[in-house]
Amino acid sequence: DIQMTQxxxxxxxxxxxxxxxxxxxxxxxxxxLNWYQHKPGKAPKLLIFxxxxxxxxxxxxxxxxxxxxxxxxxxxxxxxxxxxxxxxxQTFSSLWTFGQGTKVEIK
Amino acid sequence: xxxxxxSGGGLVQPGGSxxxxxxxxxxxxxxxxxxxxxxxxxxxxxWLSVIHSDGTTFNADSVKGRFSISRDNANNTLYxxxxxxxxxxxxxxxxxxxxxxxxxxxxxxxxxxTVSS
Numbered sequence: 001d002i003q004m005t006q007x008x009x010x011x012x013x014x015x016x017x018x019x020x021x022x023x024x025x026x027x028x029x030x031x032x033l034n035w036y037q038h039k040p041g042k043a044p045k046l047l048i049f050x051x052x053x054x055x056x057x058x059x060x061x062x063x064x065x066x067x068x069x070x071x072x073x074x075x076x077x078x079x080x081x082x083x084x085x086x087x088x089x090q091t092f093s094s095l096w097t098f099g100q101g102t103k104v105e106i107k
Numbered sequence: 108x109x110x111x112x113x114s115g116g117g118l119v120q121p122g123g124s125x126x127x128x129x130x131x132x133x134x135x136x137x138x139x140x141x142x143x144x145x146x147x148x149x150x151x152x153x154w155l156s157v158i159h160s161d162g163t164t165f166n167a168d169s170v171k172g173r174f175s176i177s178r179d180n181a182n183n184t185l186y187x188x189x190x191x192x193x194x195x196x197x198x199x200x201x202x203x204x205x206x207x208x209x210x211x212x213x214x215x216x217x218x219x220x221t222v223s224s
Contacts, residue, residue: 001168032207032208034211036152036211038146038152043201043216044152044201044214045214046210046211046212048210049212050209055210055212087152089211091206091210094165095165095166095167095168096142096154096205096207097154098154100151101151
């Protein structure tokens with residue numbers, strides 16, 4: 001199975017900070033990489049698919065990049081509603097996997 | 108409007124079985140990929156199963172041989188049959204419209220499964 005490793009596992013940041021989360025795949029997955037935002041008690045929300053394509057309605061401050069094994073999610077200016085846990089997911093292989101998550105907390 | 112509504116969660120004893128349902132509206136489940144994902148208490152998201160538009164299914168190693176994904180064309184509903192349940196299967200279970208190209212763009216609200224004696 002393909003393992004997905006996110007870093008950091010958690011971070012503290014302030015409103016208007018630039019935040020970067022990385023995701024590394026255990027093998028080449030091309031651009032079959034998605035990013036989600038998850039808040040407690042809510043369903044996850046798709047932010048980015050195919051590594052860099054923004055899902056409809058997602059604010060432009062969210063962007064994704066990368067290919068192969070290394071990927072990045074960037075929040076250009078953190079807003080109060082962005083405090084949540086973020087997950088990457090690969091859909092390259094037959095068995096899909098999520099990263100362990102990155103919790104973004106208020107500093 | 109695309110909508111997914113899960114049902115069937117609850118308390119079950121270890122070794123027992125449960126079937127979760129996910130009723131879809133606004134699209135046809137047979138025309139796309141559908142998946143089940145869970146989140147254990149204090150844990151992260153875990154992908155469990157997918158059914159492709161052609162009916163092909165795949166399951167994560169953690170549930171292979173115990174869980175089975177299926178769909179009902181007439182009722183436009185996705186199912187997850189869960190057998191031989193264990194304590195570590197306790198989680199909120201989500202269904203999602205999830206393709207390998209576009210990710211999961213629609214999710215249900217989640218249904219809680221608790222495995223305990």
